[in-house]
Amino acid sequence: MWVLVTGGAGFIGTHTCIELLENGYNVIVIDNLSNSSKISLDRVRKITGNSIEFFHDDVRDKDALNKIFTNYDVGAVIHFAGLKAVGESVAKPLEYYDNNIGGTINLCQVMDAFNVKNIVFSSSATVYGEPDVVPIKENFPLAVTNPYGRSKLIIEEILHDLHVSDKDWNIALLRYFNPIGAHESGLFGEDPMGTPNNIMPYITQVGIGILDKLKIFGNDYDTIDGTGMRDYIHVVDLAKGHVAAIKAMGSFDDIITVNLGTGSGYTVLELVNAFEVTTGIKIPYEFVERRPGDIARCYADVSLAKELLGWASEKTLNDMCRDSWNWQSKNPNGYE
Ligand code: NAD
Ligand code: WQD
Numbered sequence: 001m002w003v004l005v006t007g008g009a010g011f012i013g014t015h016t017c018i019e020l021l022e023n024g025y026n027v028i029v030i031d032n033l034s035n036s037s038k039i040s041l042d043r044v045r046k047i048t049g050n051s052i053e054f055f056h057d058d059v060r061d062k063d064a065l066n067k068i069f070t071n072y073d074v075g076a077v078i079h080f081a082g083l084k085a086v087g088e089s090v091a092k093p094l095e096y097y098d099n100n101i102g103g104t105i106n107l108c109q110v111m112d113a114f115n116v117k118n119i120v121f122s123s124s125a126t127v128y129g130e131p132d133v134v135p136i137k138e139n140f141p142l143a144v145t146n147p148y149g150r151s152k153l154i155i156e157e158i159l160h161d162l163h164v165s166d167k168d169w170n171i172a173l174l175r176y177f178n179p180i181g182a183h184e185s186g187l188f189g190e191d192p193m194g195t196p197n198n199i200m201p202y203i204t205q206v207g208i209g210i211l212d213k214l215k216i217f218g219n220d221y222d223t224i225d226g227t228g229m230r231d232y233i234h235v236v237d238l239a240k241g242h243v244a245a246i247k248a249m250g251s252f253d254d255i256i257t258v259n260l261g262t263g264s265g266y267t268v269l270e271l272v273n274a275f276e277v278t279t280g281i282k283i284p285y286e287f288v289e290r291r292p293g294d295i296a297r298c299y300a301d302v303s304l305a306k307e308l309l310g311w312a313s314e315k316t317l318n319d320m321c322r323d324s325w326n327w328q329s330k331n332p333n334g335y336e
Contacts, residue, residue, distance in 0.1 A: 002026045002072045003246060006059050006107065007080030008052075009036035011190045012122070012176075014044055015183060015239035016078060021050040023243050028072055030065070031081065032058040035193060037335035043187045059103040062110060069114040076118035076246055079107060082151070085197055086126070086293065089148035100151035101158070108162060117169040118249045119159070120242055125177045125231070125261070125298060127153045134265065135301035138175070138257050145293055156257070163255045170252070172245040177231035177261030177300050179238050181320035182327035189327030190235075191334035199268065200232075200320075204328035207281040214283055216268050218290035223297060227268035231261035231299035234315035234323070244311035252308070261300030262313040271317070278321040 003020055007013045008029030013036075017027050021044070029041060029052055041054050053072070057064035059081045068074070082100040083089065089096040104121075111117065128136050129143030144150045156173050163169045180200035182189030195211070196202045205211045219226040241260045248256075266274070272283050306312050 001075035002028060004028045004030065004068060004072075004074045004077045005080065006030050006077065006103075007036075007082065009033060009038060009040050009054075010080055012179060012235060012238060013080045014040045014188050015235045016080070016242045017041070017044050017052060018048055018183065018188070019236070019239040019243045020246070021048040021052070025246070028053040028055070028068060028074070030055045030057050030059060030068060032056065035083070037191065039335040040188060047185055047187060059107050060099070062106055065107065065110040069110055069116065074114070074116050076120070076249055077107065077111060077116065078120045078242055078246070079104065080122045082122070084148065086146050086148045087197060089151070090146050093147035096147045096151050100148075101154055104155045104158065108159075117166070119169070120172045120174060120245045121155065121159060123152050123156055123173045123175045123257075124149065125175050125259070125300065127156065127175060128298070130295040131298065134297050135263060135299050136259065137301045138259055138304055160255055167253070169255075170249045171255040172248070173255065173257040174241060174245060175257065175259050176238060177233050177259070177298065179235045180232050180324055181234035181236065181315065182323045183236060184323055184326070186326040186330040189324065189331065191331075199271065200324050201328075203272065203275055203283055204324050206283050207275070207279065207325060208328055208332050210332070212284070214272065214285040215288045216285050217288060217294055219287040220290075221296040223267050225267050225269045228294055229265040229267045229297040229299065231263070231265055232271065232317060232320055233260065233262050233313055234320045237262075237313040237315050241305065241309065241311045244309040248309050256308055258305045258308055259300040259302055260305060261302055263300055263302040265297060265299035266317055271321075274317045275321040275325070278318045279325045281325065
């Protein structure tokens with residue numbers, strides 16, 4: 001079966017392409033390379049020995065999508081394409097709504113026209129806002145505080161409406177927690193443009209000497225050591241969750257919404273400590289003010305993922321640290 005992966009040249013996308021190919025799927029990628037490099041897909045081809053059809057196009061371009069759906073018998077779509085930087089979304093809300101929401105509407109319109117009604121969508125734990133309790137279950141109240149998060153929530157709602165209008169749509173909304181780690185080959189990983197916003201690429205760039213020291217945002221949260229707690233999940237486990245969702249397409253009457261996390265929370269200091277122990281690299285840090293919008297604790301209840309998809313994460317925090325470092329040390333400047 002052909003699977004169209006939008007945003008397939010990106011961090012989670014490349015890892016998912018590998019898992020799809022290894023599970024016997026044929027893969028088409030559409031990516032405008034606004035936050036990625038074609039080199040990642042060349043490496044996917046090399047490591048898997050499989051071909052990937054690549055279209056350097058934008059999901060907001062209907063002609064480009066029409067061409068793909070005309071030429072390939074697409075069975076399902078995994079929709080990663082979108083902008084993802086929370087801070088940037090506050091500065092450029094229209095770009096985020098245009099790209100994320102506009103892109104999704106365009107994609108669904110073309111899918112509908114070609115009668116392809118299977119879609120897996122990249123949502124985010126950010127839609128839960130600050131939860132009253134942890135672990136977070138899928139039926140918890142939703143609250144978003146920035147345009148990025150709002151774009152994810154609006155898309156979830158649009159996809160719900162689509163399913164109400166036409167029950168033939170099979171839709172999986174996957175809410176990712178904090179993906180880190182990298183493929184064990186060291187050929188693929190997170191390659192942020194400019195100074196990283198997320199913690200793991202920041203740590204590895206300190207490790208390699210690009211950045212001086214980690215700034216830890218706040219040490220007065222209500223956690224064991226005062227630093228923020230998150231559910232870090234290995235990107236390869238996350239990619240496997242997508243294959244599980246593709247395999248489950250059509251088995252449910254309703255749209256499904258599933259957390260993809262490990263079910264465990266680690267604080268920033270625990271993460272730094274795990275990184276140092278695993279890699280032997282010292283990460284100097286200092287405490288600074290809390291980052292606006294950050295929350296104290298966030299980790300997933302993962303029972304629904306097990307029940308509906310038969311999927312659970314397998315890799316440990318040490319695996320994540322080892323593989324992130326392996327990627328960074330083998331590719332000090334990312335893909336380029
Ligand atoms: P990424 O930026 O590495 O990948 C996104 C890809 O989409 C990039 O290759 C980019 O070039 C492409 N893209 C962006 N807009 C496009 C458009 N209009 N048309 C075609 N291609 C376009 O990000 P990622 O970390 O791999 O995230 C993938 C998805 O998962 C995103 O939708 C993101 O919002 C979501 N998500 C990510 C995280 C995370 O922490 N990484 C957490 C939760 C959800
Ligand atoms: C993790 C922890 C920080 C950087 C973001 C998005 C979310 C989702 C995942 C897409 C927090 C602390 C961080 C640093 C630090 N993405 N930190 N110093 O904020 O949980 O989630 O990425 O959907 O929407 O908001 O991830 O990696 O930025 O932060 O101390 O330089 O590390 O305060 O406790 P976050 P993160």
